Every structure is written in structure tokens, then in C-alpha cells.
Amino acid sequence: MGIHEKMRVAVSAVLITKNAGKQLEQCLQSVSFADEIVVVDSGSSDNTMAIASTYHAKVIHQEWLGFGPQKQFAVGQASHDWVLCLDADEYLSPELSLSINKMLENPQAAAYRFPRCNRFMGRFLKHGEGYPDWSLRLFDRRRARWSDDAVHEYVICEDAVEKLDGDLMHESGEDIALYLSKQNRYTSLQAEQLHARGKKAGPGKLLLSPMLRFFKFYFVRLGFLDGLPGLVHIAIGCCNSFIKYAKLIELRRLRK
Numbered sequence: 001m002g003i004h005e006k007m008r009v010a011v012s013a014v015l016i017t018k019n020a021g022k023q024l025e026q027c028l029q030s031v032s033f034a035d036e037i038v039v040v041d042s043g044s045s046d047n048t049m050a051i052a053s054t055y056h057a058k059v060i061h062q063e064w065l066g067f068g069p070q071k072q073f074a075v076g077q078a079s080h081d082w083v084l085c086l087d088a089d090e091y092l093s094p095e096l097s098l099s100i101n102k103m104l105e106n107p108q109a110a111a112y113r114f115p116r117c118n119r120f121m122g123r124f125l126k127h128g129e130g131y132p133d134w135s136l137r138l139f140d141r142r143r144a145r146w147s148d149d150a151v152h153e154y155v156i157c158e159d160a161v162e163k164l165d166g167d168l169m170h171e172s173g174e175d176i177a178l179y180l181s182k183q184n185r186y187t188s189l190q191a192e193q194l195h196a197r198g199k200k201a202g203p204g205k206l207l208l209s210p211m212l213r214f215f216k217f218y219f220v221r222l223g224f225l226d227g228l229p230g231l232v233h234i235a236i237g238c239c240n241s242f243i244k245y246a247k248l249i250e251l252r253r254l255r256k
Helices: 003-007 020-029 049-055 067-076 092-102 177-196 201-218 223-254
Strands: 011-017 034-039 060-062 082-085 090-092 111-120 134-138 144-145 156-157 162-163 168-170
Touching: 011 020, 011 067, 020 034, 020 049, 020 090, 034 049, 034 067, 049 060, 067 082, 067 144, 090 092, 092 111, 111 223, 134 144, 134 156, 177 223, 201 223
Parallel strands: 011 034, 011 082, 034 060, 111 162, 111 168
Antiparallel strands: 082 134, 090 168, 111 134, 144 156
16 A cells, blocks of 8 residues: 555445446446445346445445435445445546545545536536536535435535535436436425425426526526537426426325
């Protein structure tokens, strides 16, 4: 072990997986500098476990708890307090890897965020809703934690949060049909969450939310510069907004 590794803070790379064999190796290669790799799997039937073992990951089985609780469970299995949380279809750019290693020599904050670059319809989006998509994924678990949200989970940190240079690359490999199927599940979970919090929606919310969303991401955030993939990505996001509130209205009517 070199001087650089001895002096820096130890970090655990933490992932949750299920049938992630197609993407996992690129992810694990990008975090090979980590002092430990923890993989929490919820029942893979492909080669996910074989790939994880190749990278000497600590593999733990845990039945699905929802995104937030599952990720927080995984953080709890790490041996080190500093954790780097990735999804199996994400990987660090070389610049981000360098930034993380440099930061670990002398952490100045409780948590760090960095831009996520999303691939959609064969193109990495650089504008609109797809970028910079700031993601807080590197933190001291003594001072931050994952939220309990079943979907659209996020890291809760009340202490200082700083930014790092470099992109977190997101390459899901999904076609539009699979992407829409996932969005359908997400909007159902979001509607359930809103209903549980006593939120309401009406015709105004149904119509205005997608329209304002489109204006923000396509024009203000320059989504049109991403060409057709950018247009489709933003349009689906607007549709999701409409569907989420439609499902919320339905829930309130059915559960009166």
C-alpha cells in the first residue's frame, strides 16, 4: 500500500442490486480504489453475484425494503464511516474518481455532491432535466443518512455539503418501453406518498405542473440543445407529472 492510500480516509463503496449483471462490472471497476465494496442484493438470478465476487465485494442478501430503506440498510453494513453510494448502472468518470481521492486526503464537509450525467436514447444528456442532476452520494454516515422514501430517496444532511468536480455517469441501458414501465411504478409510489401526507390535486395542478415543467427544462435549462433525446426525456417527465397527480386524485376518491 502506497503513502497516498495510508494517509487518506478509508471509504466503503456501497451498492444495492438485483439482476444487475449487465451494468455491474463497469460500476465496480470505477470504484476499485475503495477500501471496501459492499453489495446488498435483493434476490438476483443472473450473474450479479459472480461479478461481485470477482471484485471481492462483501455481499449481503436483503429482501426489498424500498429504495431509501434499502440504501440505508446497505450503508449500515459498511465497515467504514465514509460511504460512496452508487447504483449498479452508474460509474465514476476519471475526473470524479480523482476528485474523490483528493477529497479523502482531507475532508472538509460532512457530505459531497456531484453532477450526474444521464444517458438516454443513446446520448448523454448535458442540459434540461438530465444534467447536471446534482446527486449527493458521498458522505460520513455519522452525519448523514438516506431518507425513508420508497422512491425518489435522497440523503439527509444538516451539516456542510460541498461539490466535487467530475461526473457520475448513468447508463441504464433501458429502452423507452422499459423506461416507461419504471416511470409507471414510480408515479404510483409518488402518488401513495403524497396521499399519505394528505396532499391534494385538482385540474389546475394536472395541467399547470406539466406545462411549467416543460418550460423550465426545455427552454430555461436549454434542454432543446440535447436534440430529440432531450425533447423525449423532458416530455416523459412532464407526462409523469400529469400521471402522478391523476393517480393522487384517484386515490383520494377511492379511499374516502
